Amino acid sequence: MNLGEEMNIFFPEHVRELRKQRGLTCKEVGRRVGKHKDTIAKIEAGELKPNEAMLKMLADALGISVKELCKDESELTNVETIRRIQQVLLEKLNVIVEVTNKINSWIEGIEITDNIENSAGHRTEEIVRFLKGAERCTRLR
DSSP: OOOOHOOOBHHHHHHHHHHHTOOOOOHHHHHHHOOOOHHHHHHHHSSSSSOOOHHHHHHHHHHHHHHHHHHHHGGGHHHHHHHHHHHHHHHHHHHHHHHHHHHHHEEEEEEEETTEEEEEEHHHHHHHHHHHHHHHHHHHO
């Protein structure tokens, strides 16, 4: 079993709670994990998702296990469950908005020429590559 299977659900605000309970600053936690205090603040704000290695370093810096840092689904309250669902939906919505904006910019960029087929064909290939990348990105989340 790898670390990712054990970690269950990561809540950024839980890092902040644990850090404050221990009387630590972002700068102190950052020093312990070898990262800048802004990185820790971004993790706590949910702007940056820590990978498995970073979760391990954060847990060590806070003197707990990765399992304690992350919550098991059975431990979640209804409010936490709703917040987590909102967070996931917002992440997916952001990807959809990004894809929509990119498609709109491509559509606006298609030149109307005598040879519209070549211009549109090139844009279509570009759009397909972008959508495949966006699809991989959403699967990773």
